[in-house]
Amino acid sequence: MSKTSQLVSRLFAREPPPLEPGTKLWAPELKREIAGLQEHRYVIAALHLANDDIDSCHLIAQDNEGDPTADLLHATLHRREGDYWNSKYSISTHPLCNRAEAKAFVDKCEAAQRRSDDDDAPLRQRQWDELKTLVEWTRANCK
Structure with missing residues (x-):
């Protein structure tokens, strides 16, 4: 099993994280390992986001603004940090993304955070599934 595959397995073995994880990394010791992978920058960015x-x-998404995959990463990270307006602004055309559905999901996440919704498990699961798909897509399509 490749180092990247091992990291993916480890990152996604955990329960779905909060909609907004704050500033604490899930596994700080993985930051350097992810950054050192011999992978496309979007794979690395997606793995950082999973951590x-x-x-x-x-840093990676913003440096590549205008690229559909970088813009999707940018939109996703802004949603996760609670910068909902910027998330919707960054949503662009991408094979993984229906713009209208993506913007509606941002609105649902924002509403849940405003309510301090204790029952946000379906939203957390959807966000986690989207991130898994984004990691898989970047690994398959970004070389």
Whole structure:
């Protein structure tokens, strides 16, 4: 099993994280391992995001603004940090993304956070599934 596959398995073995993870990384020791992978920058960005490392993902996404995959990463990280307006602004055309549905999901996440919704498990699961799909897609399509 490749190092990337091992990291993916470890990152996604956990329960879906909060909609907004805050500034704490899930596994701080993985930051350097992810950054050192011999993978496309979007794979690395997606793995950082799976580790709740919004800042590291942001550096890559913002440096590649205008690329559909970078824009999707950018929209996703802004949704996760609670910058909902910026998330909707960053949503662009991408094979994984229906813009109208993506914007509606941002609105649902924002409403749940405003209510301090204790029953946000379906939203957390959807967000987690989307992130898994994004990691898989970048691994298959970004070389």
